[in-house]
Amino acid sequence: xRLEEREQLQSELNAEQFRRGLISLALIALVLLLQSAPxxxxxxxxxxAINRVAAQKIPATMPQFLRRAVVEIAYxxxxxxxxxxxxxxxxxxxxxxxxxxxxxxxxxxxxxxAGRYEFYRKLYxxxxxxxxxxxxxxxxxxxxGLQPYITMEVYGRLKAAFREYRQRVAAHQxxxxxxxxxIFYAGWLGHYVADGSQPLHTTIQYNGWVGPNPHxxxxxxxxxxxxxxxxxxANITAKDFAGLVKNPxxxxxxxxxxxxxxxxxxxxxxNVYELEKAGGLTGKGTPAxxxxxxxxxxxxxxxxxxxxxTAWLESAAPVPEHASPPSATAPPTN
Ligand SMILES: [Zn+2]
Numbered sequence: 039x040r041l042e043e044r045e046q047l048q049s050e051l052n053a054e055q056f057r058r059g060l061i062s063l064a065l066i067a068l069v070l071l072l073q074s075a076p077x078x079x080x081x082x083x084x085x086x087a088i089n090r091v092a093a094q095k096i097p098a099t100m101p102q103f104l105r106r107a108v109v110e111i112a113y114x115x116x117x118x119x120x121x122x123x124x125x126x127x128x129x130x131x132x133x134x135x136x137x138x139x140x141x142x143x144x145x146x147x148x149x150x151x152a153g154r155y156e157f158y159r160k161l162y163x164x165x166x167x168x169x170x171x172x173x174x175x176x177x178x179x180x181x182x183g184l185q186p187y188i189t190m191e192v193y194g195r196l197k198a199a200f201r202e203y204r205q206r207v208a209a210h211q212x213x214x215x216x217x218x219x220x221i222f223y224a225g226w227l228g229h230y231v232a233d234g235s236q237p238l239h240t241t242i243q244y245n246g247w248v249g250p251n252p253h254x255x256x257x258x259x260x261x262x263x264x265x266x267x268x269x270x271x272a273n274i275t276a277k278d279f280a281g282l283v284k285n286p287x288x289x290x291x292x293x294x295x296x297x298x299x300x301x302x303x304x305x306x307x308x309n310v311y312e313l314e315k316a317g318g319l320t321g322k323g324t325p326a327x328x329x330x331x332x333x334x335x336x337x338x339x340x341x342x343x344x345x346x347x348t349a350w351l352e353s354a355a356p357v358p359e360h361a362s363p364p365s366a367t368a369p370p371t372n
Contacts, residue, residue: 081267085115114225200353235338
C-alpha cells in the first residue's frame with residue numbers, strides 16, 4: 039500500500055475500524071509468514087536431542103575420541119538448517135531438497151536406484167511421459183526430494199574418514215585432523231537421519247492434508263511446525279526417549295535398510311494427523327502424542343547409531359582395486 043493511499047484510508051476510517059484493519063493485516067502477515075516458513079524437521083531441540091542421545095550410546099568398541107564428542111555431535115544436529123538463509127542463496131537453493139522425500143511421488147520406482155544421478159534420470163523420464171494435466175513438474179528431483187541420497191553420501195564420507203583414521207593409526211601417524219572430520223561427518227549425518235524419522239518429511243502431506251480426505255484431517259498449513267517444533271520444544275527432552283535406544287546393529291545393506299526406515303516413517307503420516315485432530319499436539323498434548331513422538335525421536339537416534347556403527351565396521355574392509363560401477367549409466371569419473 040502506498041503512503042498516499044494509506045493516508046486516505048486512515049482519514050476514511052474511524053479509530054475503531056482502523057484498529058480492526060491493523061489486526062487483519064497482522065493476521066494476514068502471520069499466515070503468509072507461516073506458509074513460507076521452511077520445514078525445519080524436529081526443530082532445533084529435536085535435532086540436538088537425537089544427535090546427543092545417539093552419541094551417548096556409542097559403544098566402547100568404537101573410537102574413544104568419538105564417544106567423547108557428545109557436545110560437538112549434539113551441536114551439529116541442526117547444522118543443515120543453518121544453511122537455509124537467503125544470504126547464502128546458492129547453498130540454500132542447492133541443499134533444500136536434501137531434507138525430505140515425497141515417497142508417494144516415487145511409488146512407481148521400486149527399488150529406488152542407489153545413486154542420485156540414476157534417480158534424476160528416472161524422474162526426468164517420468165516427467166517427460168506425464169501429461170500436462172497431471173503436473174509433470176511434480177517429478178522434478180528438487181520437488182520429489184533427495185533425502186536418502188544425501189544421507190548415503192554423508193554416510194559414505196564418514197566411512198571413508200573412518201578408513202583414513204584406521205590407516206593412520208596403523209601407520210602411527212597423527213590422527214587429530216581426521217578425528218575432527220569424523221566428528222563433523224557423524225554430526226552432519228545425524229541431521230538427515232533425524233529428518234527421516236519425522237513422518238511429515240517423507241510425504242506429500244507434509245503440511246496440511248491434500249487430495250481426498252475421508253478422515254477429515256486438517257488442511258491448514260502449520261501442522262508440520264506444530265508437531266516437530268512447538269510440540270517437541272514444549273514437551274520432550276533427550277532423557278524422555280534415551281531409554282528407548284538400544285545397542286547398535288550392523289546393517290547388511292545400509293541403503294535398503296534406510297529406505298525401509300523412510301517407508302516406515304511414511305506409514306505413520308496418518309498417525310500425526312490423527313494426533314493433531316485429537317488435540318494431542320496442542321499445549322501439553324496427550325499421552326498418545328508423547329508416546330508416538332518419543333518413539334519417532336528414538337527411531338532417529340537408533341538409525342543414526344546403527345549407521346555410525348556400520349560405517350565403522352565396514353571401514354575395516356580393504357577397498358577393492360577395481361570396483362565395478364553399480365550401473366551402466368554411471369557418469370564419467372573425470
Ligand atoms: Zn532438515
